[in-house]
Amino acid sequence: MTDASGKRQIHFSLLSMPTLAHNDYGIWRHPESQKLRFDDPAFWAEIARLCEESKMDALFLADGLGITDSFGGSFDVSLREGMHVPVIDPGLVAASVASVTAHLGLAVTAASTFDPPFSHARRMATLDHLTKGRAGWNVVTGFIKNAEDNYGVPPASSSAERYDTTEEFMDVAYKLWEGSWEDDAVVADRESGVYIDPDKVHRIDHVGEHYRSSGPALWHPSPQRTPVIFQAGMSERGRLFAAKHAEVVFTASGSEPDTYKALIADLRAKAASFGRRREDMKLLSVAAIVTGEDDEAARAKLATYEKWTRPEGYLAHVNALNGFNPLVHDRSETLIDALRTDGFKRDDFSAYIPSPDITVGDYMDIFKAVGNMPGTFVGSPVKVADQLEEYLAEYDLDGFLLRSFLYPNSLRDFRDYIVPELQRRGVYRTEYEGTTLRENVFGVGQKRISERHHASSFRLAPISA
Numbered sequence: 001m002t003d004a005s006g007k008r009q010i011h012f013s014l015l016s017m018p019t020l021a022h023n024d025y026g027i028w029r030h031p032e033s034q035k036l037r038f039d040d041p042a043f044w045a046e047i048a049r050l051c052e053e054s055k056m057d058a059l060f061l062a063d064g065l066g067i068t069d070s071f072g073g074s075f076d077v078s079l080r081e082g083m084h085v086p087v088i089d090p091g092l093v094a095a096s097v098a099s100v101t102a103h104l105g106l107a108v109t110a111a112s113t114f115d116p117p118f119s120h121a122r123r124m125a126t127l128d129h130l131t132k133g134r135a136g137w138n139v140v141t142g143f144i145k146n147a148e149d150n151y152g153v154p155p156a157s158s159s160a161e162r163y164d165t166t167e168e169f170m171d172v173a174y175k176l177w178e179g180s181w182e183d184d185a186v187v188a189d190r191e192s193g194v195y196i197d198p199d200k201v202h203r204i205d206h207v208g209e210h211y212r213s214s215g216p217a218l219w220h221p222s223p224q225r226t227p228v229i230f231q232a233g234m235s236e237r238g239r240l241f242a243a244k245h246a247e248v249v250f251t252a253s254g255s256e257p258d259t260y261k262a263l264i265a266d267l268r269a270k271a272a273s274f275g276r277r278r279e280d281m282k283l284l285s286v287a288a289i290v291t292g293e294d295d296e297a298a299r300a301k302l303a304t305y306e307k308w309t310r311p312e313g314y315l316a317h318v319n320a321l322n323g324f325n326p327l328v329h330d331r332s333e334t335l336i337d338a339l340r341t342d343g344f345k346r347d348d349f350s351a352y353i354p355s356p357d358i359t360v361g362d363y364m365d366i367f368k369a370v371g372n373m374p375g376t377f378v379g380s381p382v383k384v385a386d387q388l389e390e391y392l393a394e395y396d397l398d399g400f401l402l403r404s405f406l407y408p409n410s411l412r413d414f415r416d417y418i419v420p421e422l423q424r425r426g427v428y429r430t431e432y433e434g435t436t437l438r439e440n441v442f443g444v445g446q447k448r449i450s451e452r453h454h455a456s457s458f459r460l461a462p463i464s465a
C-alpha cells in the first residue's frame, strides 16, 4: 500500500505467544521483564494496548499443541527453558483483549490437524464477532509429534500430506464462513417476530476425503466472514499453500540474501499463478528492533538482553522447525557439510539457517549474540528506520512481524522511538484507516476477502461491502 505521496507504507504486527519463552529465551530473568505474567490477562491487556498505541496491524499469537523433544528425544530442554511450555490457549487470550482494544487485529494460530473444521470455524467467527471484525487466523499444519500423541491422531506420513488434508479443511471452513448464511439472513423483525429468514440459511453438505460437515453454520456472518488468513509455509508445498490461501505471509529472514530474495519472488509468482494480484498478499519478515535515544543506548540495552539470553532455547526451537541438531556435530565442521550429512537438501535450509558457509560453532554462537541474528536491527531511531526502509526495498517486502526481547520495554521503545520516526518520514500510518483487520491490511472498504481469493468461490451471492 502506498499513501497519497506514493511512499511504500510499512506494516507491523507483533509476534508473540502466551508462554514463558518464545523468541526471547532466558530474557525472562531480566530484572525488568514481565514475562512471568504470561498467564495474566492484565499483562496481555498492556501488550495489546502497546501494539495499538504503536498502530500495528495485529497482535499475532503463536501456538503449539505439544512439547518438543528436539534434543536427545526428551522434553527436558523445552521444560527447563520454558520453551513454548506451558502455553495457554491463544484464542482465549485474544478474546480477553478484545474489549480493551478497538483497532488492533488479533491473529491466532490454530492447527488444522487436531480439531474438526466446524469447531474451528465457529471459534474464529466468535472472535471476529467479539472484535467487530478484527480476527486473523495463522494456519499451521502441526509438526510436533507430542501434539499428535496428545490428540490421538495418526502421524501424517509427510508435511505435504498434512498440507493436502489442510486444503480440504480450508474448503470446509470457507463454505461455513462464506457459503452458509446470506448477508440478510438475520431479519430480527419485531413486528412479525421473525428473527432469521429460513430461506437464507443453507447447509453446506460437505462430504470429502477427510471431512464431513453438513452445516448450516451455527453462527451468523461476522463482519469479515473469513478471518484474515496468515501463513508461513516455507517448503515448496508450504509456499504453494501460502500463495493460494494466505493474505499475510511471514517469512523468517534467516537465509543468504539471494536465497531470501528468490523465496519472496517465488511466493509472489506462485500467488500470481492463482490469479491474485501483487496487492492481494502482504509479505512480512520476522524482525527484532533494539533501540533507544541513540546508538549507545540501544547497544547498552542489547548487552543486557544478551547477558540474560540462553541459547539452548533458540537451538531447540529452530531444531523443532528444521530438524537440524548442531549438537551432534563438531563445532569446526562447516554448516553445509553438517546439513548434507544429515540428509538436508539445499532447499530445506533456506529459511532458518543464515548461511551454509559458516561453521557449526558459528551457527550456535548466533543464538548467544542475539543482536547478530538475521533480521535484528539495533541503533538509534534514525538508524533503525533507515535500515527498515532499505530492507523492505531490497527484499520487496511489505512489513515486519516483530519479535520482542524484553516485555514490555521493547514494545515501549518501538512505540516511543521508531513509530514517530517512521511517521515523520511518511511511511507509517498515524491513524488506523479502517475498522476491521482486513481494512487495515488492505485498505478501507476491504472488509471481506478479495474476490480473487479462492474462498470467494464459496460465496452464495454478491456481498454488500
Ligand SMILES: Cc1cc2nc3c(=O)[nH]c(=O)nc-3n(C[C@H](O)[C@H](O)[C@H](O)COP(=O)(O)O)c2cc1C
Pocket: 015, 061, 062, 063, 064, 109, 139, 140, 141, 142, 143, 159, 231, 232, 233, 234, 235, 236, 237, 238, 239, 250, 251, 252, 286, 321, 401
Ligand atoms: C515466524 C514464524 C512463526 C511460526 N509460528 C508457528 C506456530 O505458532 N505454530 C506452528 O505450529 N508453526 C509455526 N510456524 C511454522 C510454520 O507454520 C511452518 O510450518 C514452517 O514455516 C515450515 O514451513 P513448511 O510447513 O512449509 O515446511 C511459524 C513459522 C514462522 C516463520
